[in-house]
Amino acid sequence: MARADTVKPWSLRRRLLAAILAASAVLWLASLGTLTTIAWRETGEVFDDALEESAYMLMAATTSLDARGLLARQSPLDGDEVRRVDMQYQIVAGGRVVQRTADAPPRPFVSDFDDDHGFTNLMVDDERWRVFVVRDEARRFEVQVGQRFDKRFDILEELAEALWLPVLGFLLLLALVVWWLTGRVLAPLRRTAAAIGAKTPDDLAQVDAQGQPRELLPIVGALNDVLARLDAALQAERRFTADAAHELRTPLAGLHMHVQLLQRQHPELAASFQKLRTDIGRLTALVDSLLTLARLDPLARAQLAGQEVTLRPLFDELQAGYAQEAGRRGITLALRSEIDAVRADPQMLGIVLRNLIGNALRYCPAGSRVEVVAGLHGGCARIAVRDDGPGVDEASRRRLTERFFRVLGQEEGGSGLGLSIVRRIAELHGVGLAFGPGLDGRGLGVTLDWPS
Template identity: 30%
Template sequence: MPNKGGASPQQGSLFGEILDWMLAPLLLIWPISVALTWLVAQGIASRPYDRELGEVARSLGQQVAATEASGAGASKGRDRYALVPEAAALLRADASDTVFYQVLGLRGELLSGDATLPVPTDDGPIVPWELHFRDDEAGADAVRVAYLWVAPEGQAGTSRTMLVQVAETLGKRARLTNEIIKGVILPQFVILPLAVLLVWLALARGISPLNELQRRIRSRESSDLSPIDERRVPDEVAPLVRAINDLLARLDSSMSRQKHFLADAAHQLKTPLAGLRTQAELVEREIDAGRSTPDELKRSLAQIARASERAAHMVNQLLSMARAEDAEQAMRREPVNLAEIAIDTVRDFVPRALERRIDLGYDGVAPDEARLRVQGQPVLIGELVRNLVDNALLYTPAGGVVTVRVVEDPFGQVVVLQVEDTGPGIPPPEREKVFQPFYRSLGSGVEGSGLGLAIVQEIVQQHEAELTLDDTRVRRAAGGESPDGQGPGARFTIRFPAAAALRS
């Protein structure tokens, strides 16, 4: 169960867990084995004594049957069923147990023996000379009883029978049972610890490849992301090693991209920073030489301002790229009104579009009429729209048109965002390259960071959307211009999966 604060319980030792699961059943089965051994030992110990007791009961029954058949003898009543001295001595010969016997007549009267023996309560049919056994009590003693119904000689076809019972206390049986249990259980006190030790050693031997794998991983340098050799691990651990190798490959790729990104970012920042330093040193020398005029100072300061603006734009783009690559932030999603974000972005860029004499407008569904939402991260989607509009304004010449459009799928499957311009467009061979960080088309004459479309691509991927790039206008067969003389332009189309419909 999670402990307080929602934290998960600490994972214990794998060795200890396996050992517990192996030894716990063994320790649970051992007392069950002892109980079963005791029951089996009782049966084994009783079998020879039951055989002997039954023979005594059968011999006594034969004597009673013969005596009943010769009932005209001199002895009358109970005396004629008394055991002969030799038989009585045989029954009393056991020094460790007490033997009882009983003879009941045809009417159930006691003819001879001990009156303390209870009569059997069998409800089944009486079969003469069939030997039976039961556990019972004679007074305060627990006894084993052998009994049978005796038909007098010459009266086998009648239902008139006599009952003969011989009982014996359980001393010998208990001692034999204990001897059997001792002979079986005592060796287990040696075998059980030995089994535990063998299980411990076998488990330690089986776990040793994991310890070796751990040692190999710990001995690696922090920069060593090469795959772990799967041939040196057991088959059961191979899937784990493959998963670790996959993670190492992804980490290596990610770190390589980050190193390349940082190197490119440092190189890109050097240019505006170097320009700032050069302009500042030039102004300082001009002032020291007394050759600077207010107009020249203004021009130098304007160049410094442009260089600082480029540096600030570069830093902002780097921060946007970092936000776009932040998987944790991308996971915090909520329903987003894409039309509202698009209109707000267009409104923010209107002053810049007017300054460059570009017709910037929005064409699409109104925010209050939007029926569909995009399940996403509002900040990242806002960055996506801003970078697309910024890129369109950078590459669209004066007098051109930039249009932002949001269209809803009538079937409720997607929400489409389009940003199109009437600039020079992007040739088909370069359409995959423009989404790489710091890539800029040659010959465009546009100063940019080369990060805007890379940020767009990252955000699109995190939102499971689809991005396509084509021309705004139809190109001519030669020259790459549209039929009306303007540039073919570029149109970025992004199809977001639509969230549940929200109807007004």
Template identity: 35%
Template structure:
């Protein structure tokens, strides 16, 4: 990737050189036009200064005159076509019947010719076009030369200006490089140019999100350590009780408690791992178009045996074809947690109704149980990690992570979760926006 300094210096040098070349070309053509006007005026003045009386016929002699290609050549001829005067020994210019200015191409180049009639004679004054071009080029060079002499100075000024312009980037980079991994405070940008502020603001926004993620991770680790301490302590006590059992009855009771403790710890660890996998940015989860009705049938089928053992009627009451864009595994975890919570809080002989509705606003999945519900004061707090409502503190396998996982997965799918006490249980609705 080329550096900004090199790119700026290269383009500025190319632009400056091109500008000088264009200016030199423009000056050359302008100078040539002015030179043409000046020499044309000079040729008219020479003709006007010639005498009006008739010229004598030219006497042939051996003197051919000076060979000056860049000076003015004069030729006079009468009305019979006889050349009565020419100023140089070079080949005569063609006799031109057209009065005024014309361009005549000779073997030695292009000539500018001015013809005028004086009495019974025609006077021709010619000048090589190369002489005019040479003068125009000299004028252009004299004008452009100061710019060429200033080119090194302009190069130094451009070098210094580019360096000073890029200095804030180097300072900001040095400040970021000097930080350690724990310094996530925003980078001050009040003294930086406006062109650099969008980059620093984006970096500060990234640092803020990174800080929030690290704080959430730290809180998660602290909460997980706190929650794991209790079941591990209980397991150690249950092992000690089993070791101290005096008979088989006490030993079997202790091992039964130990088994339940292991199940609770296993469930908690599974929920912790699930929550960690659903953390934003933890894993790249591909979202695809999926059949929501088929997914619900699959999840309900997984819990059919458990519901039958608890004598709970689990099924879909209302359903219609519906599809959403999401991650199949994540949504399966979401509905698993909802139905698992409903089974844990529903008494034997009750029912759990799952419904699926779709309209122009989106798709809504509802899970309604016949448990004790959640106190109104705790309806929003139950989405916090490890939080248990007052009536669920005695639940044997509750970890306080189920609804937190549901909320996290729903947020990742831009869906909303609503809890509602129906009077005879709890209804949890997940709405996917169309």
């Protein structure tokens, strides 16, 4: 049975459609009101002009005829005033024009009109006219009123000129509102993408499906299945590595003791037994490194026991611990701290420094120098381990932290896991790890930069 607090998935498509329809309806009503107001004003002016024109025509129709029976009257509009409707009329009797407006042609618009009244379209002097004809009941005369089509287009152009700016404004406003609404509606997509993008190899937790839109649920479900399978595979690999390393430690320790006992019982085979002990020691170091990595891999930064680690006692301990090996190899080892402490897990910081110092002593020839310096760099704490040994080429530096990678041509043995352990611990602490040249531009330098 589904839990009572389970949120029912909602449809991203429906919400987006509803938002756009609602915004479009509101803005459409607003634009309709604006357009209606503008059209009412414009058409009112047109009808007013038509009434004015009609008055002029009635006045012309009641005036006396001159000797020729023709009176061309001028419009009383003057100056900048323009008659926008611009209707012309003729009074036709006996097939000739007895009275007309000034801009009407001298010949009748229509000479063969059969009906008592009606509209017709015709061409007069290469201009297209719309004409209305009406006859008196006795058919003694007829009135023909015409208007050029281009005058009608002028009115439409004026109306369009008055409307284009408000319409464009409403379209832009609609675009902005829809943009904002779609941004709000699609916000779950961005949140889900951010949650997926924040995933790391250490964070394989399920993406929360609660509150997700219905369209995203299949994607989130498929991603969670992949994360679950990946987490199970990683956990199985880590368990196998940890179990194998743990199980190998006891037989290796026993084997080491047996070889040591045989070496005492058969001194004539001391050299062979010593080489065997060295190989067993190398295998034991590899097992210890694998066990360390198996413990570090599942950890998260929040699980670290971070505290202020005082560096001088730690450096003194390291100096004493590696003094004999450095002296045996003819290498000068120097450790100095110019800062009091760094924030780290004490045990892990010791593992990092032991790995770095051990590598430097192992691969540097006699007469080399190894320096470990803790100080400030750009206002942040830095620990650097540098030597003036043979160094590592640029291409190999980029692969130093790969597991089981060893630089070609090295005579000294190693597991190829020490710098992988250093990198993992640096990641857990949020510490920057970088490789570069060592002392005096030679050898290898490893720097650990703490965040500010």
